[in-house]
Amino acid sequence: MQLPLCLDMSRRRNLQRQLFEQIRELIIDGRLKPGVQLPASRVLAQDLGVSRNTVIQAYGVLVAEGYLEMRPPVGTFVAAIALPHAASPHQEAMPLPPPSPPRLLLHYKGKPHVVMSPYPQPVAFDFWVGRPDARLFPILNWARSIKKRLRYLQDGNSGYGDPAGLWDLRKAIADYVGVARGVQAEPCDVLVVNGIQEGLSLMAQLFIGEGTGVVVENPCYMGAANVFASRGARLLPVSVDTHGLCVDELPESxxxxxxxxxxxxxxxxxxxxxxxxxLLEWAQSCNTYILEDDYDSDFYYDQAPLPALKSQDESGHVIYMGTFSKSLGAGLRIGYLVLPRHLFEHVLTAKCLLNNSTVWLIQALLADFLATGAYRQHLHQIRMLYAARRSLLACTLLQEIGGEVTGIQSGMHLVWHVPPSLPEASELEQLARAQSVGVYSFPTGNAQVFGRSAERRYARALMMGYAALQESEIQEGVRRLSRLVG
Ligand SMILES: Cc1ncc(COP(=O)(O)O)c(C=O)c1O
Incomplete structure (x- = not known):
C-alpha cells in the first residue's frame, strides 16, 4: 500500500519526526482506519528514500503512543482505537469524505483515547448520580421574580454584562459561602461562570499546556480529567481511601x-x-494551585460539614468552585469561582475570551433568590427530603440484598459495594438496565479509574443517586434489583 507521505528532505535531522507526525495525522483524520496494515519498514524506507532505521523508530513511537500495534510475525497495524466514522478495513474504497471535524484526543500514559459522552438513556427507576428532584424546583418564587425583573428591565438584556458576573449575585454568593462554607470572600473575589465545567475549562486554558502535571484523585470526576487531558495535561493520579486523598502519595511537583x-x-x-x-503545606511548598470542586456540599445530613478547604487557605493557593447545578438544576448552567485576588484579572480575561459573560436573566433571578433568604429555605426543605431518601435507599439495599454502603454522610449519591456473591458492577449495571433500573459502575457514572489495581478495587462499586427519586420509586428500584440477584 502506498501511503500519501511527503517528507521534507532538507530537514534530514527530523525525518523520523516528520514521518511520525504524518502517519499520526492520517490515523487521526480517519484516512488510515483501525486494523489497516502498514507497509513493512523496509518497503516504506525504500519508497521514501530514507533509512530503514528512521521508519522503525517512527513506527516505534506510534506504537508506544497507542496509534499502531505490532502483530508479530504478520506486521504493523493501525490500532483498534474507536475513531468516529471508522469504517471496517474490508469496506470498498469510497470517495474521500469531507474534512472530518476536529476531535479531542485525550491521553493517559501516552495512550490516546476518544472523549465519550457517557450520558445513558433514562430508565424508569433511574439512580443517576447528582441529579436534583426537578419536582422541587421553586417555580412560584422564580415566576414572581421573572415578572419583577422583566418589568424593571433597563439595559440588562441589551448590552454585555460585567464578565465577572452581576454584582448583586457576586455579593449574594460571597455572603452565602462565608456563612455556609466558611470561605471569607468579597464580591470582587467571586467570578460567575456557566457551571463548574466552565470554571475547569478556564483553569485549563490558563494553566495547562502539553505535559503540564495535574494531580487528580484516583478515581476522579471524569468531566474534570477530560478537560485537563484535552489540553495535553500529564495526569498524576493519587489514590483515595476512607479519609479522602492519600496525601503521602502526592508527587514532588x-x-x-x-x-x-x-x-x-x-x-x-x-x-x-x-x-x-x-495538602495545603504541600501546595505551598511546590507552588501548586488546588482546584477545590465543592459540587454538592449543600447536602449534609447527620452533622454539620467541615468548612471548605478554601477557608484554611492563607497563602492563596486554593481556587474554590461552587455550582447551583445540584441545588437547583444543571440546566441553569450557573456556578462560581472564588479566586485568590492575584489571579482574578487573569481568569477574567480568559472568561472574556470565551463568552464575555453569563446569561443576565438567570443571574438576576438567582441573585434575588439568594438575597431574600429563599435559597436557604429551599435548601433546608430539600435537604430533609434527600436525607430521608438516602436513609431509605441505604437501608433497603442492605436489608434486601446486602453488601456495604459508603459515602452517605453528605451529597446526593452513595456507593454500594456489591456483595461478592453477585456479579461485578458493570455486569449488574447491564442486568439492572434490562429491568429499567439505572445503577452506575464508576466509568458509566462519569468517574475515571486509573490503572489495573484501582480498577480491581472498584470493580464491585456501584454509584446510586437518590435525590431525584421519590420513596416509592426507590423501593421499587431496589425490589427489582433484589429480584434480579435473588
Ligand atoms: C464532581 C463534579 N464536579 C463538577 C460537576 C459539574 O458541575 P456544573 O454543572 O456546575 O458544570 C459535576 C456534575 O455532575 C460533578 O459531579
Missing amino acids: ATLAYLTPSHQYPTGATLSMARRER
Missing part, C-alpha cells in the same frame, strides 16, 4: 491539583482535617 474534598467524587469520602493541613 505539579502545576495543579484537582480535588473534591467535601464529598470525594465518586467514592463519597470526606478529606480529613489532618490531611487538609498536609
Whole structure:
C-alpha cells in the first residue's frame, strides 16, 4: 500500500519526526482506519528514500503512543482505537469524505483515547448520580421574580454584562459561602461562570499546556480529567481511601491539583482535617494551585460539614468552585469561582475570551433568590427530603440484598459495594438496565479509574443517586434489583 507521505528532505535531522507526525495525522483524520496494515519498514524506507532505521523508530513511537500495534510475525497495524466514522478495513474504497471535524484526543500514559459522552438513556427507576428532584424546583418564587425583573428591565438584556458576573449575585454568593462554607470572600473575589465545567475549562486554558502535571484523585470526576487531558495535561493520579486523598502519595511537583474534598467524587469520602493541613503545606511548598470542586456540599445530613478547604487557605493557593447545578438544576448552567485576588484579572480575561459573560436573566433571578433568604429555605426543605431518601435507599439495599454502603454522610449519591456473591458492577449495571433500573459502575457514572489495581478495587462499586427519586420509586428500584440477584 502506498501511503500519501511527503517528507521534507532538507530537514534530514527530523525525518523520523516528520514521518511520525504524518502517519499520526492520517490515523487521526480517519484516512488510515483501525486494523489497516502498514507497509513493512523496509518497503516504506525504500519508497521514501530514507533509512530503514528512521521508519522503525517512527513506527516505534506510534506504537508506544497507542496509534499502531505490532502483530508479530504478520506486521504493523493501525490500532483498534474507536475513531468516529471508522469504517471496517474490508469496506470498498469510497470517495474521500469531507474534512472530518476536529476531535479531542485525550491521553493517559501516552495512550490516546476518544472523549465519550457517557450520558445513558433514562430508565424508569433511574439512580443517576447528582441529579436534583426537578419536582422541587421553586417555580412560584422564580415566576414572581421573572415578572419583577422583566418589568424593571433597563439595559440588562441589551448590552454585555460585567464578565465577572452581576454584582448583586457576586455579593449574594460571597455572603452565602462565608456563612455556609466558611470561605471569607468579597464580591470582587467571586467570578460567575456557566457551571463548574466552565470554571475547569478556564483553569485549563490558563494553566495547562502539553505535559503540564495535574494531580487528580484516583478515581476522579471524569468531566474534570477530560478537560485537563484535552489540553495535553500529564495526569498524576493519587489514590483515595476512607479519609479522602492519600496525601503521602502526592508527587514532588505539579502545576495543579484537582480535588473534591467535601464529598470525594465518586467514592463519597470526606478529606480529613489532618490531611487538609498536609495538602495545603504541600501546595505551598511546590507552588501548586488546588482546584477545590465543592459540587454538592449543600447536602449534609447527620452533622454539620467541615468548612471548605478554601477557608484554611492563607497563602492563596486554593481556587474554590461552587455550582447551583445540584441545588437547583444543571440546566441553569450557573456556578462560581472564588479566586485568590492575584489571579482574578487573569481568569477574567480568559472568561472574556470565551463568552464575555453569563446569561443576565438567570443571574438576576438567582441573585434575588439568594438575597431574600429563599435559597436557604429551599435548601433546608430539600435537604430533609434527600436525607430521608438516602436513609431509605441505604437501608433497603442492605436489608434486601446486602453488601456495604459508603459515602452517605453528605451529597446526593452513595456507593454500594456489591456483595461478592453477585456479579461485578458493570455486569449488574447491564442486568439492572434490562429491568429499567439505572445503577452506575464508576466509568458509566462519569468517574475515571486509573490503572489495573484501582480498577480491581472498584470493580464491585456501584454509584446510586437518590435525590431525584421519590420513596416509592426507590423501593421499587431496589425490589427489582433484589429480584434480579435473588
Ligand atoms: C464532581 C463534579 N464536579 C463538577 C460537576 C459539574 O458541575 P456544573 O454543572 O456546575 O458544570 C459535576 C456534575 O455532575 C460533578 O459531579
